[in-house]
Amino acid sequence: MAAAALAQTSSELISPDVRRVGSRLACLCGSCKNTVGDCPMLQCHYSSPAREKIAKLQNMGASDDNIVGEFVRDTGRQALSSPPTEGFHLLAWLTPFAAILMGLGGVFIYMRRVRPNQKPVAEIDPAVLDHYRDRIEKDMAKLD
Amino acid sequence: MENLGALCLILAFCFALYSIAAALIGKWKQRPLLALSAERAVYSIWLLVTIASGILVYSLITGDYRMTYVAAHSNKSMPVAYKFAAWWGGQEGSLLFWAFLLSSYSAVVVFTNRNKFRDMMPYVISVLMATMTFFLILVTFVAHPFEVAAVGKGVTDLGDGQGLNPLLQYWTMVIHPPMLYLGYVGFVVPFAFAVGSLITKQPGEAWIHTTRRWTIITWAFQTTGILLGAGWAYAVLGWGGYWGWDPVENASLLPWITATAFLHSVMMQEKKGMMKVWNAVLVSGTFFLCIFGTFLTRSGIVSSVHAFSAGPIGTYFVVFMALGIAGTVFLILDRLQYLKSDQQLESVISRESSFLFNNLILLASCFAVLWGTLFPVISEAVTGEKISVDAPFFNRVNIPIGLFLLFLTGVGPLIAWRRSSLESLKKSFLWPTVGALTLLVALAALGMRHPYAMISFSLCLFVTLTVAGEFYKGARQISSKQNIGFIPAVIDLTYRNTRRYGGYMVHMGVVVMFIGFSGAAFNLDSTQEVTPGSTMKIGRYDLKVAEIEKGANDNYQWGRLIVEVSSGGSVIGTLSPERRLYTAMRQPQPTSEVAIRRRPNEDLYLNFAGMSADNSKAVIQAYVFPLVSWVWAGYWVLLFGTVICLIPSKHRLVYAKTEVVGVTRQAAQVKH
Numbered sequence: 001m002a003a004a005a006l007a008q009t010s011s012e013l014i015s016p017d018v019r020r021v022g023s024r025l026a027c028l029c030g031s032c033k034n035t036v037g038d039c040p041m042l043q044c045h046y047s048s049p050a051r052e053k054i055a056k057l058q059n060m061g062a063s064d065d066n067i068v069g070e071f072v073r074d075t076g077r078q079a080l081s082s083p084p085t086e087g088f089h090l091l092a093w094l095t096p097f098a099a100i101l102m103g104l105g106g107v108f109i110y111m112r113r114v115r116p117n118q119k120p121v122a123e124i125d126p127a128v129l130d131h132y133r134d135r136i137e138k139d140m141a142k143l144d
Numbered sequence: 145m146e147n148l149g150a151l152c153l154i155l156a157f158c159f160a161l162y163s164i165a166a167a168l169i170g171k172w173k174q175r176p177l178l179a180l181s182a183e184r185a186v187y188s189i190w191l192l193v194t195i196a197s198g199i200l201v202y203s204l205i206t207g208d209y210r211m212t213y214v215a216a217h218s219n220k221s222m223p224v225a226y227k228f229a230a231w232w233g234g235q236e237g238s239l240l241f242w243a244f245l246l247s248s249y250s251a252v253v254v255f256t257n258r259n260k261f262r263d264m265m266p267y268v269i270s271v272l273m274a275t276m277t278f279f280l281i282l283v284t285f286v287a288h289p290f291e292v293a294a295v296g297k298g299v300t301d302l303g304d305g306q307g308l309n310p311l312l313q314y315w316t317m318v319i320h321p322p323m324l325y326l327g328y329v330g331f332v333v334p335f336a337f338a339v340g341s342l343i344t345k346q347p348g349e350a351w352i353h354t355t356r357r358w359t360i361i362t363w364a365f366q367t368t369g370i371l372l373g374a375g376w377a378y379a380v381l382g383w384g385g386y387w388g389w390d391p392v393e394n395a396s397l398l399p400w401i402t403a404t405a406f407l408h409s410v411m412m413q414e415k416k417g418m419m420k421v422w423n424a425v426l427v428s429g430t431f432f433l434c435i436f437g438t439f440l441t442r443s444g445i446v447s448s449v450h451a452f453s454a455g456p457i458g459t460y461f462v463v464f465m466a467l468g469i470a471g472t473v474f475l476i477l478d479r480l481q482y483l484k485s486d487q488q489l490e491s492v493i494s495r496e497s498s499f500l501f502n503n504l505i506l507l508a509s510c511f512a513v514l515w516g517t518l519f520p521v522i523s524e525a526v527t528g529e530k531i532s533v534d535a536p537f538f539n540r541v542n543i544p545i546g547l548f549l550l551f552l553t554g555v556g557p558l559i560a561w562r563r564s565s566l567e568s569l570k571k572s573f574l575w576p577t578v579g580a581l582t583l584l585v586a587l588a589a590l591g592m593r594h595p596y597a598m599i600s601f602s603l604c605l606f607v608t609l610t611v612a613g614e615f616y617k618g619a620r621q622i623s624s625k626q627n628i629g630f631i632p633a634v635i636d637l638t639y640r641n642t643r644r645y646g647g648y649m650v651h652m653g654v655v656v657m658f659i660g661f662s663g664a665a666f667n668l669d670s671t672q673e674v675t676p677g678s679t680m681k682i683g684r685y686d687l688k689v690a691e692i693e694k695g696a697n698d699n700y701q702w703g704r705l706i707v708e709v710s711s712g713g714s715v716i717g718t719l720s721p722e723r724r725l726y727t728a729m730r731q732p733q734p735t736s737e738v739a740i741r742r743r744p745n746e747d748l749y750l751n752f753a754g755m756s757a758d759n760s761k762a763v764i765q766a767y768v769f770p771l772v773s774w775v776w777a778g779y780w781v782l783l784f785g786t787v788i789c790l791i792p793s794k795h796r797l798v799y800a801k802t803e804v805v806g807v808t809r810q811a812a813q814v815k816h
Contacts, residue, residue, distance in 0.1 A: 026532035033388045033534045040383030040765065078530040082537040083519065088527050092519045096512035096541050103504040111489055111497065
């Protein structure tokens with residue numbers, strides 16, 4: 001049994017072409033968040049046949065888009081590793097950056113609210129200034 | 145035994161309810177003895193939950209397979225450390241572990257504040273015990289760790305248990321979950337103090353001072369937990385990744401990000417009396433994200449390799465979070481008038497502004513991770529269509545945000561509090577910017593063509609130069625004034641303001657980590673079938689399979705490759721990746737024990753994936769991971785900086801609330 005378990009893995013070589021297309025497709029094995037192109041489980045029940053299918057379609061001369069389209073036809077758009085950039089799913093891409101813009105807006109509103117009125121500041125009396133200078137000197141002396 | 149355990153949990157549940165009632169009534173009716181009894185109840189709960197936990201751990205170690213939990217997560221041949229770790233290896237046990245940690249934290253909080261915050265403590269206790277009650281409901285009525293499957297006099301031989309998942313039988317797994325939980329649970333305490341301060345209308349600095357150190361320690365635990373998890377994934381899963389953007393991984397990152405934002409913005413409240421509402425929101429958000437993370441792991445709402453089995457437990461979490469969030473929002477809105485800033489923002493170009501932007505970007509990254517994690521659920525609910533949101537999405541959205549954060553890490557220390565003049569900015573930014581741009585050009589000239597990696601390396605240098613500049617300027621002053629060497633001056637400088645210079649070290653830890661992250665842009669991998677005596681090549685390495693060994697022990701059978709590693713024609717070492725089959729489990733499960741040659745410049749990583757179909761060749765997955773060790777090194781720098789932050793400074797710092805009283809004649813003339 002142990003020998004069978006240790007000997008059950010078949011090797012497969014992943015070409016850069018298969019990897020390129022595979023990186024656009026999600027591994028739907030249910031236990032990882034990898035793409036078909038970089039799923040490391042050699043016997044993955046989803047990625048292994050998916051890679052074989054990609055290689056087969058490439059040998060038949062299919063373009064990358066056609067291969068990806070073939071997977072989407074079979075499995076739906078969950079076959080894609082990232083949300084499509086159209087319709088409702090465009091929100092997946094736009095919302096984080098829209099949130100940053102809204103946050104920026106919020107920060108600027110906050111800054112305007114908490115900034116003092118830009119009225120001119122009065123010139124300080126030299127005696128008051130000397131008082132502050134003395135205090136600084138004393139504080140600095142304490143630090144030493 | 146199991147009955148005693150169950151009884152302890154029921155009693156703890158009753159005591160938790162009592163504690164809430166006694167604390168609140170004691171406060172409202174001005175009955176100090178009743179309020180004191182609430183504190184005593186907290187200690188009793190700790191004792192009861194500890195006894196229950198002890199019984200579960202004892203059952204796991206001695207193998208009481210009558211108990212469902214023990215039978216599912218322990219077996220005879222597991223080492224004792226993993227039997228102990230089985231406490232948090234399953235749903236019921238990990239919820240009990242949550243309750244145990246919360247009861248321990250609560251007892252520590254009550255003890256350390258027994259003579260302080262008399263106004264606030266009844267509310268702090270109420271919040272802690274309300275959370276405690278929730279978890280005790282779960283372990284008492286929903287996910288019972290003491291459930292017994294085999295009852296009756298005739299039951300004598302129960303065989304063996306299923307055992308802990310072999311992937312979890314790794315040393316970091318013994319400490320990764322406790323660290324993460326110490327982080328998750330620890331954030332309850334700052335939240336409890338925040339709520340206490342809001343209820344008692346004391347939103348000033350008192351609760352901030354009390355909880356700051358607590359938050360830093362909790363944050364350090366959370367960081368450690370996350371990094372241990374990353375280290376476990378790297379060393380155990382066999383593909384060399386340390387972060388897969390799995391929903392449960394993301395769930396641990398979310399409260400860490402908001403807590404990081406809080407640790408920055410809290411300085412604004414301490415020094416300037418600003419951002420009080422924001423800090424209350426951040427502390428509350430961190431707490432609820434901790435609960436949300438626990439919910440994600442257990443509800444089955446998103447599919448994850450880390451998730452426990454789904455069950456009715458999710459509904460309880462939703463109800464708890466809904467009630468908690470509603471109550472907190474009401475409280476913050478109701479207390480807005482007490483949360484007004486004491487000070488005003490004097491300039492857009494100031495340290496205060498940089499903190500605002502830092503918080504904005506941290507929150508943006510938190511939102512992006514949360515959004516990506518939940519988007520499949522949202523999409524299915526809105527369109528009825530299932531979609532996948534995997535690593536490519538998270539990388540594309542989060543890498544630019546992360547790089548901008550790195551940039552802000554360098555900018556913050558260069559800008560003065562209150563306001564910075566353009567002249568001083570030019571002076572401060574000149575050399576870091578020149579250094580970063582020079583590195584960028586040099587990398588391009590050397591042929592590097594990965595834009596994110598190039599930007600990241602340049603920003604790393606930028607931040608390093610700013611931090612080094614801060615240390616250099618301060619230490620040089622001390623060195624010349626006290627006539628001591630530069631290194632003692634650096635130590636003295638750090639000791640004078642441990643928070644500030646410890647914080648810079650934390651930033652340096654982040655820089656070192658980013659160097660490690662950026663190395664991933666240059667990873668290499670190769671999978672080949674190799675016969676004994678033959679060689680495969682990856683990068684600069686030649687890998688020769690010298691031998692295949694086989695063996696067995698009580699727990700598992702193994703096959704091991706002895707691989708001779710050469711580079712440039714000379715042998716530089718031997719690696720022994722292993723393939724195991726855990727035969728002691730009811731359903732034997734294979735795992736890989738990878739072999740790693742760790743070096744600062746790159747790791748060589750070998751996974752023995754098994755034998756070819758005809759059993760004549762070994763299947764080797766070989767990887768080269770440039771700079772990955774910097775990720776782990778960065779953690780140690782970060783931890784060191786965190787510890788420095790916790791050391792009291794040589795001089796107690798009092799942050800004077802400053803105001804502009806006027807301008808000098810000279811300045812007034814320049815202005816006009």
